[in-house]
Amino acid sequence: QVQLVESGGGLVQPGSSLRLSCEGSGFHLDDYAIGWFRQAPGKEREVVSCMSETDDNTWYPDCVKGRFTISRDGVTSMIYLQMNNLKPEDPAVYYCAAKYEAVDTTEFYTDADEYDYWGQGTQVTVSS
Numbered sequence: 001q002v003q004l005v006e007s008g009g010g011l012v013q014p015g016s017s018l019r020l021s022c023e024g025s026g027f028h029l030d031d032y033a034i035g036w037f038r039q040a041p042g043k044e045r046e047v048v049s050c051m052s053e054t055d056d057n058t059w060y061p062d063c064v065k066g067r068f069t070i071s072r073d074g075v076t077s078m079i080y081l082q083m084n085n086l087k088p089e090d091p092a093v094y095y096c097a098a099k100y101e102a103v104d105t106t107e108f109y110t111d112a113d114e115y116d117y118w119g120q121g122t123q124v125t126v127s128s
Contacts (some may be wrong), residue, residue: 002026002117004079004096009122016086016126022079022096022119030074032116033099033109036081038092038124045095049081050108053101059108063089086126093121 008020020036035050049070051058058070069082079096097115109115 002098004098004117004119006094006096006119006122009094009124011125011127012086013128014086014088014126017082017084018086018124020081020083020094020096020122020124022081024077024079024098027077027098027100027117028074029072029077029079029098031101033101033105033107034070034072034079035097035099035109035112035115036068036070036079037095037097037112038090039095039121040092043092045112047110047112048094050110052106052108053099054104055106057106057108059110083124086124088126091124091126093123095119095121 003025006022033053039045067085071080096119098117099115
Protein backbone atom coordinates (compact mmCIF):
# COMPACT_ATOMS: atom_id res chain seq x y z
CA GLN A 1 0.00 0.00 0.00
CA VAL A 2 1.41 3.36 -1.04
CA GLN A 3 1.67 5.84 1.79
CA LEU A 4 3.16 9.31 2.18
CA VAL A 5 3.65 10.83 5.63
CA GLU A 6 4.79 14.43 6.08
CA SER A 7 6.56 15.88 9.09
CA GLY A 8 8.58 18.92 10.02
CA GLY A 9 5.96 21.62 10.15
CA GLY A 10 5.69 24.06 13.01
CA LEU A 11 5.57 27.64 14.18
CA VAL A 12 8.47 29.86 13.14
CA GLN A 13 9.23 33.54 12.94
CA PRO A 14 9.44 35.42 9.63
CA GLY A 15 12.84 34.95 8.05
CA SER A 16 13.32 31.52 9.59
CA SER A 17 13.82 28.19 7.87
CA LEU A 18 12.06 24.85 8.02
CA ARG A 19 12.67 21.55 6.32
CA LEU A 20 9.62 19.45 5.61
CA SER A 21 10.03 15.73 5.18
CA CYS A 22 7.78 13.23 3.47
CA GLU A 23 8.40 9.55 4.00
CA GLY A 24 7.16 7.24 1.28
CA SER A 25 6.39 3.56 1.70
CA GLY A 26 4.97 0.82 -0.46
CA PHE A 27 6.50 2.07 -3.66
CA HIS A 28 9.79 2.81 -5.41
CA LEU A 29 10.16 6.57 -5.21
CA ASP A 30 12.47 6.81 -8.21
CA ASP A 31 9.53 5.75 -10.45
CA TYR A 32 7.53 8.81 -9.45
CA ALA A 33 7.36 12.50 -10.23
CA ILE A 34 6.90 14.41 -6.98
CA GLY A 35 5.54 17.70 -5.78
CA TRP A 36 4.80 19.85 -2.77
CA PHE A 37 1.57 21.78 -2.50
CA ARG A 38 0.07 24.03 0.12
CA GLN A 39 -3.39 25.14 1.10
CA ALA A 40 -4.21 28.09 3.29
CA PRO A 41 -7.64 28.59 4.87
CA GLY A 42 -10.16 29.82 2.31
CA LYS A 43 -7.74 29.34 -0.58
CA GLU A 44 -7.25 26.70 -3.23
CA ARG A 45 -4.42 24.21 -3.06
CA GLU A 46 -1.39 25.56 -4.91
CA VAL A 47 1.85 24.04 -6.06
CA VAL A 48 5.06 25.27 -4.42
CA SER A 49 7.51 22.92 -6.09
CA CYS A 50 7.67 19.87 -8.33
CA MET A 51 10.29 17.51 -9.69
CA SER A 52 10.34 15.14 -12.64
CA GLU A 53 10.85 11.40 -12.31
CA THR A 54 13.95 11.45 -14.54
CA ASP A 55 16.79 13.95 -14.30
CA ASP A 56 15.10 15.62 -11.30
CA ASN A 57 14.02 18.68 -13.27
CA THR A 58 12.38 21.15 -10.92
CA TRP A 59 9.89 24.00 -11.11
CA TYR A 60 8.89 26.67 -8.60
CA PRO A 61 6.32 29.45 -8.72
CA ASP A 62 7.68 32.98 -8.42
CA CYS A 63 6.35 33.34 -4.88
CA VAL A 64 8.81 30.76 -3.52
CA LYS A 65 11.55 30.72 -6.17
CA GLY A 66 14.95 31.19 -4.57
CA ARG A 67 13.59 30.35 -1.12
CA PHE A 68 12.23 26.78 -1.43
CA THR A 69 14.09 23.70 -2.65
CA ILE A 70 12.62 20.29 -3.35
CA SER A 71 14.75 17.18 -3.17
CA ARG A 72 14.44 13.44 -2.88
CA ASP A 73 16.39 10.44 -1.68
CA GLY A 74 15.41 7.33 -3.60
CA VAL A 75 17.29 5.02 -1.25
CA THR A 76 15.36 6.09 1.83
CA SER A 77 12.16 7.04 -0.08
CA MET A 78 12.22 10.51 1.40
CA ILE A 79 11.01 13.74 -0.20
CA TYR A 80 12.12 17.05 1.26
CA LEU A 81 11.14 20.69 1.01
CA GLN A 82 13.72 23.12 2.35
CA MET A 83 12.04 26.45 3.05
CA ASN A 84 14.20 29.47 3.78
CA ASN A 85 13.32 33.06 4.57
CA LEU A 86 9.75 32.17 5.44
CA LYS A 87 7.29 34.99 4.97
CA PRO A 88 3.93 35.88 6.51
CA GLU A 89 2.22 34.70 3.29
CA ASP A 90 3.68 31.18 3.55
CA PRO A 91 1.51 29.70 6.35
CA ALA A 92 -0.58 26.79 5.15
CA VAL A 93 -0.95 23.07 5.37
CA TYR A 94 1.78 21.60 3.20
CA TYR A 95 1.28 18.35 1.29
CA CYS A 96 3.65 16.10 -0.58
CA ALA A 97 2.41 14.22 -3.63
CA ALA A 98 3.64 11.55 -6.02
CA LYS A 99 2.70 10.56 -9.56
CA TYR A 100 3.65 7.19 -11.01
CA GLU A 101 5.50 7.29 -14.32
CA ALA A 102 5.25 4.11 -16.40
CA VAL A 103 8.11 5.29 -18.62
CA ASP A 104 11.05 7.54 -17.90
CA THR A 105 10.14 11.20 -18.37
CA THR A 106 11.57 14.59 -17.57
CA GLU A 107 8.09 16.11 -17.25
CA PHE A 108 7.01 17.76 -14.01
CA TYR A 109 3.46 18.52 -12.96
CA THR A 110 2.01 21.68 -11.45
CA ASP A 111 -1.61 20.48 -11.52
CA ALA A 112 -2.69 18.72 -8.34
CA ASP A 113 -5.06 16.51 -10.34
CA GLU A 114 -2.08 14.83 -12.01
CA TYR A 115 -0.88 13.22 -8.80
CA ASP A 116 -1.78 9.72 -7.65
CA TYR A 117 -0.84 9.80 -3.98
CA TRP A 118 -0.94 12.40 -1.24
CA GLY A 119 0.22 12.77 2.30
CA GLN A 120 -2.01 13.96 5.12
CA GLY A 121 -0.35 17.37 5.37
CA THR A 122 1.74 19.24 7.90
CA GLN A 123 0.96 22.71 9.25
CA VAL A 124 3.39 25.57 8.78
CA THR A 125 2.76 28.78 10.71
CA VAL A 126 4.82 31.93 10.36
CA SER A 127 4.31 34.55 13.03
CA SER A 128 6.34 36.98 15.07
